[in-house]
Amino acid sequence: MRVSIREVGPRDGLQNEDPVPTAAKVELIDALSGTGVGRIEAVSFVHPKAIPQMADADEVWAKVTRNPAVRYSALVPNVRGAQRAIAAGFTEVEVVISASDTHNRRNINRSTDESLAELPELIETLHAGDATAELIIATSFGCPYEGDIDPARVASIVDKAVGMGVDRVAFGDTTGMATPRRVRDVLDRVTREKPLLCHFHNTRGTGLANILTAVDLGVTEFDASVGGLGGCPYAPGATGNVATEEVVHMLHDMGYETGIDLDRLVEVAELAQRIVGRELPSGVLRAGPRYRTIA
Amino acid sequence: MRVSIREVGPRDGLQNEDPVPTAAKVELIDALSGTGVGRIEAVSFVHPKAIPQMADADEVWAKVTRNPAVRYSALVPNVRGAQRAIAAGFTEVEVVISASDTHNRRNINRSTDESLAELPELIETLHAGDATAELIIATSFGCPYEGDIDPARVASIVDKAVGMGVDRVAFGDTTGMATPRRVRDVLDRVTREKPLLCHFHNTRGTGLANILTAVDLGVTEFDASVGGLGGCPYAPGATGNVATEEVVHMLHDMGYETGIDLDRLVEVAELAQRIVGRELPSGVLRAGPRYRTIA
Numbered sequence: 001m002r003v004s005i006r007e008v009g010p011r012d013g014l015q016n017e018d019p020v021p022t023a024a025k026v027e028l029i030d031a032l033s034g035t036g037v038g039r040i041e042a043v044s045f046v047h048p049k050a051i052p053q054m055a056d057a058d059e060v061w062a063k064v065t066r067n068p069a070v071r072y073s074a075l076v077p078n079v080r081g082a083q084r085a086i087a088a089g090f091t092e093v094e095v096v097i098s099a100s101d102t103h104n105r106r107n108i109n110r111s112t113d114e115s116l117a118e119l120p121e122l123i124e125t126l127h128a129g130d131a132t133a134e135l136i137i138a139t140s141f142g143c144p145y146e147g148d149i150d151p152a153r154v155a156s157i158v159d160k161a162v163g164m165g166v167d168r169v170a171f172g173d174t175t176g177m178a179t180p181r182r183v184r185d186v187l188d189r190v191t192r193e194k195p196l197l198c199h200f201h202n203t204r205g206t207g208l209a210n211i212l213t214a215v216d217l218g219v220t221e222f223d224a225s226v227g228g229l230g231g232c233p234y235a236p237g238a239t240g241n242v243a244t245e246e247v248v249h250m251l252h253d254m255g256y257e258t259g260i261d262l263d264r265l266v267e268v269a270e271l272a273q274r275i276v277g278r279e280l281p282s283g284v285l286r287a288g289p290r291y292r293t294i295a
Numbered sequence: 296m297r298v299s300i301r302e303v304g305p306r307d308g309l310q311n312e313d314p315v316p317t318a319a320k321v322e323l324i325d326a327l328s329g330t331g332v333g334r335i336e337a338v339s340f341v342h343p344k345a346i347p348q349m350a351d352a353d354e355v356w357a358k359v360t361r362n363p364a365v366r367y368s369a370l371v372p373n374v375r376g377a378q379r380a381i382a383a384g385f386t387e388v389e390v391v392i393s394a395s396d397t398h399n400r401r402n403i404n405r406s407t408d409e410s411l412a413e414l415p416e417l418i419e420t421l422h423a424g425d426a427t428a429e430l431i432i433a434t435s436f437g438c439p440y441e442g443d444i445d446p447a448r449v450a451s452i453v454d455k456a457v458g459m460g461v462d463r464v465a466f467g468d469t470t471g472m473a474t475p476r477r478v479r480d481v482l483d484r485v486t487r488e489k490p491l492l493c494h495f496h497n498t499r500g501t502g503l504a505n506i507l508t509a510v511d512l513g514v515t516e517f518d519a520s521v522g523g524l525g526g527c528p529y530a531p532g533a534t535g536n537v538a539t540e541e542v543v544h545m546l547h548d549m550g551y552e553t554g555i556d557l558d559r560l561v562e563v564a565e566l567a568q569r570i571v572g573r574e575l576p577s578g579v580l581r582a583g584p585r586y587r588t589i590a
Contacts (some may be wrong), residue, residue: 115307127411144588144589146588147586147588176578176582179545179548179549180507180549181548202578204544204578204585205538205541205544205545205577206502206541206544208500208504209503211504212475212507213507234582235581235582237581238578238581239581243500246499247465248502249499250500250501253474255476256477275500279532281576283497283533283534286532287470287499293440293441293442
């Protein structure tokens with residue numbers, strides 16, 4: 001069976017690291033484009049004061065060597081960002097709304113419903129610019145402020161967004177609060193009318209267990225970050241996104257196909273580690289894939 | 296449902312760390328005894344030249360405050376070690392034989408069959424001393440030298456050991472090569488005549504995914520190491536045993552009972568981190584349990 005991985009290291013990863021030079025971002029994206037990965041979230045078009053790590057998004061994207069076999073995407077916070085993404089030539093765009101009111105307010109000073117009310121204009125802008133719109137529902141499996149999030153609330157947000165014409169839906173495990181039980185609770189509840197993607201963080205070690213659960217429940221699209229780039233803004237020093245090579249390593253051994261060359265991916269994880277200048281948390285980066293035996 | 300955790304930090308964990316003082320080992324075991332954990336592998340009776348970290352096993356055990364609610368056990372390599380364990384008063388003892396011939400030879404200069412031939416005398420010694428004998432089958436899910444291990448070979452070792460009178464069987468994921476697929480391959484194959492336990496390392500991030508798979512297949516006993524103490528002797532800097540608090544955190548959230556107080560366990564993980572003086576790899580130690588919300 002085929003599983004589609006979207007590499008989010010250049011965006012969600014680097015957004016949570018100390019800023020790195022534009023050239024290093026371009027080098028990372030180009031290296032990832034050569035691994036066989038089918039999708040890369042390359043940049044986000046956010047206000048540079050909010051996220052200085054992404055201030056050079058236009059320049060990065062202009063310098064990237066686009067591989068026609070790769071679907072590149074950008075994350076945007078609002079209509080202004082959507083316009084920038086379209087102007088830059090993106091045809092796939094992600095927007096984030098948090099299932100947790102408190103989390104959404106702390107991030108963008110709006111309730112979840114207020115953000116949802118702005119979604120139709122955003123979708124319309126993207127569709128008018130020939131781009132698809134994906135809604136990422138942050139804190140789908142728990143909120144660092146509110147704790148548990150009612151899966152019915154997540155399901156209701158999916159219904160509303162699908163009704164508004166969103167093309168895809170992603171469930172964000174923003175601070176790594178998902179466990180197999182929470183994954184099941186959400187996935188059992190939500191409509192499958194549009195393609196679903198899961199975005200897990202490995203903050204509490206459950207990343208691959210959650211992916212295993214989601215795969216068992218029929219989800220075939222996952223975000224992951226090379227080397228486990230990124231961190232958790234709520235717990236300094238904690239792990240962020242699941243590491244792409246750990247995900248690929250497990251799925252390949254289980255017989256799933258991703259199209260990714262794992263050995264090349266591990267080399268890119270080494271590059272990512274050099275770029276950020278700190279030891280990344282990926283076990284497959286450190287120990288190598290299980291098939292590398294001692295001579 | 297009930298899951299039984301055996302805490303192996305004081306043995307498998309500390310055996311793979313720089314040596315720590317006797318008093319620190321005693322403090323760690325005593326602290327673990329107060330967490331509600333039902334079983335602790337306290338020491339190993341091995342030759343001090345082979346494993347200097349365990350040279351003070353008798354002294355550690357003599358100084359431990361034994362909690363009557365805890366089952367303590369010791370690991371031994373041979374009949375001599377078994378006699379020492381019995382003399383020290385242990386009533387539960389583990390022995391290790393590797394499913395991989397190459398791994399067994401590199402460790403103890405014997406083939407797997409040669410080690411199995413010595414098992415009856417070891418079991419007899421233990422039973423005569425009123426101790427139970429558990430066989431831990433190392434490299435059950437893969438060998439760092441040979442690569443994949445045929446599950447039929449693991450099943451055959453289980454059959455032989457059960458025939459010899461062993462009381463329990465454990466599957467050791469010695470270098471973290473297990474994936475959910477390998478766990479299923481082994482567990483689908485082996486007899487359930489005796490209680491089975493799984494001992495996973497988190498070297499490549501699959502630790503909790505493997506536990507999830509094993510639980511789904513009816514296994515209810517797991518080894519884990521507080522804080523993720525220990526490492527992988529074959530990959531310097533790599534992660535070793537699954538962290539007890541990560542296991543407990545996931546299982547509790549899924550509705551399983553372990554009898555362990557997770558908050559107290561996290562405190563002991565902090566103690567373990569202070570004892571070894573390095574940052575331990577446990578995500579739950581770093582980020583806290585998912586139910587600790589930001590005020």
